[in-house]
Amino acid sequence: MGMDFGGVPPCFGDVQHFHRRVDYIDAKLLWRHDLLAADRLTLNLLFGGLAGFASSCLNEPLDSHPVGDCLTDGDDVIAGLVAGGGTQVHIARRLDATLDFQFAHELAFTQKEYAHGREGYRTFSLLGGITYRP
Numbered sequence: 492m493g494m495d496f497g498g499v500p501p502c503f504g505d506v507q508h509f510h511r512r513v514d515y516i517d518a519k520l521l522w523r524h525d526l527l528a529a530d531r532l533t534l535n536l537l538f539g540g541l542a543g544f545a546s547s548c549l550n551e552p553l554d555s556h557p558v559g560d561c562l563t564d565g566d567d568v569i570a571g572l573v574a575g576g577g578t579q580v581h582i583a584r585r586l587d588a589t590l591d592f593q594f595a596h597e598l599a600f601t602q603k604e605y606a607h608g609r610e611g612y613r614t615f616s617l618l619g620g621i622t623y624r625p
Contacts, residue, residue, distance in 0.1 A: 499544040508553040511561055515612060517543025519573055519595075533579040533587075541571045541595055544610075569612045571597040579622065 521539035547566075548561035575589030601621035 508556075509558045510551045510553065512549045512551060513545050513561075513563065513567070514542045514547045515569060516546045517569065518541075519593075521573060523577075531581045532600050533581075535579070536576055537575040537577060537591065537593060539573050541573050542569065542584065543570045567603070568601060569597050570601045571595050571612060572620065575616075579619075585624045589620050589622050591618045592616070593618065 518543045519539055523535050523537050523539045525533055525535045527534040539624045544565075545563035548563045550558040550561045552558045573593055573595045575591060575593035577589060579587040579589050582588050593616040595612070595613075595616070599609075599611075602611040603607050
């Protein structure tokens with residue numbers, strides 16, 4: 492949740508409350524370790540890093556006060572760690588159904604400092620798909 496303290500003169504009773512949503516384009520490099528590899532099922536752990544940059548920003552008001560525009564800048568880059576796990580189910584000779592869970596957390600040196608404290612990038616992802624094995 493964000494709070495806008497940039498207004499002049501300050502309005503102590505009418506502080507604007509809003510959610511700031513920043514969308515990032517990121518890339519992950521993950522190491523996968525198989526914990527269990529059976530005939531039709533594989534369970535694995537995932538660990539790695541991510542890097543990215545902000546692509547868009549939106550302030551969503553939580554009260555009746557309008558909020559100002561939210562702009563991204565070229566300095567809004569992120570670096571973080573990713574951990575998770577997943578499963579692969581062999582559905583055909585060359586096809587697997589996959590389901591992965593990932594948690595990503597930004598490292599402190601790229602977090603942004605705001606008037607109300609430090610904010611960081613965090614995500615929980617559930618990814619599903621089909622994998623082709625050559």
